[in-house]
Amino acid sequence: MTRRFILPLAAALLAAPAAFAQKTYLHCGHLLDVRSGRLLAQQTVVVEKDRIVAVQAGYAAAGPQDKVIDLENRTVLPGLIDCHVHLETVPSRASFAERFTLNPADVAYRAEANALTTLRAGFTTVRDCGGSGINTALRKAVAKGLVPGPRIYSAGTAISSTGGHMDESDGLSDYMIEKLNLGPAEGVANGPVQCQQAVREQFRRGADLIKIASTGGVLDLSKDASGAQYTEEEIRAIVQTARDLGMAVACHAHGAEGIKRAVRAGVTSIEHGSLMDAEAIQLMVKTRTWYVPTIIAGKSVADTARKHPDYFSPVVAAKALSIGPQIQSTFGRAYKAGVRVAFGTDAGVYRHGQNAREFGYMTEAGMPPLEAIRSATLNAAALLDESANFGALEAGKLADVVALDGDPLKDITALMRPRFVMKAGVVYVNN
The missing domain is CATH 2.30.40.10 (Urease, subunit C, domain 1)
Known part of the structure; x- marks a missing residue:
């Protein structure tokens, strides 16, 4: 030839x-x-x-x-897509003590099991809204095919002010607070300069997005979950730095003032939003800020506090009973007013694998089933800026x-x- x-x-x-x-x-x-x-x-x-x-x-x-x-x-x-999970955590009476008794390897194995449970429940993509950094390592392992799990978008370690929702030294003795000495590298930042530094630290560690808290939370040991914990100037510094680095900002917020400050400062999404008022709702409609409601988390902690009075510490139980039941009705008002909704559950506050219960709570509050499904497909993909790839x-x-x-x-x-x-x-x- x-x-x-x-x-x-x-x-x-x-x-x-x-x-x-x-x-x-x-x-x-x-x-x-x-x-x-x-x-x-x-x-x-x-x-x-x-x-x-x-x-x-x-x-x-x-x-x-x-x-x-x-x-x-x-x-x-x-x-399906869940835009608010915590793969490293599980609900437990021992949650506070586990911060001092579990090694990183223990948390990693648990996170791997939670990831597989979530995937088997039909959730092929999740946004992990804060952990120790193991969430980012797990994202890499799943992407490389080393372990099975959903596609993960990791916020790395979440950021809040001193005494804020993500300050791991809340409730500890002065001795322990001094020993921990938490700062921007650990997600505790005050003032615009430290806030910028904290964002850059998460970027350096490989986070996909930034998670902050502009108010207190239910499961932390601070006495108030509704008060604003960041100034608008601090949040604006976070948002601008994140945008420069190509990162979205998810904002944990329960109280109305903290929500409004965050929305005005340009965050991508409000998580929970339990106590948002009419002004906050209209502001979110105007700015097209996403809302990730996590109704199941509010109901779960409220039910646990009601049925098992000794499950949480007294300060947490009081917040669970007062704030948890309000998320569903707030969601209903926000949806009917035209706020853009993306599906999220706060898995880790309740048992992983039960994420789809959120759909029932959404429809109970007035969202049609098709729109609830869209919130976990088209809308969630849009929030992740991945509409070209899934949804x-x-x-x-x-x-x-x-x-x-x-x-x-x-x-x-x-x-x-x-x-x-x-x-x-x-x-x-x-x-």
């Missing part, structure tokens, strides 16, 4: 494996088009490697090298797929029982 025949033949043989690359065909009895809101019968989602390459009407025939997964008795929708079952997007029994538009609790979970083309659950 001459050179002019040999070279093209060699090139064709080298290219042959790509031509016969295996695809996966998902035959879907019903497919929820979250963009149009339509439930489409008999659809095929074609997956190649980690992406969707086609969504077709009917049950498309697969090639001899391809794989078919029968979901003909299921309702299929995009992988809908469309060609070109990552193959994050969940399948259920029943119709979640009629029975929202179906979302609590996923029968099939695929993340980036890999199947993790197939019952």
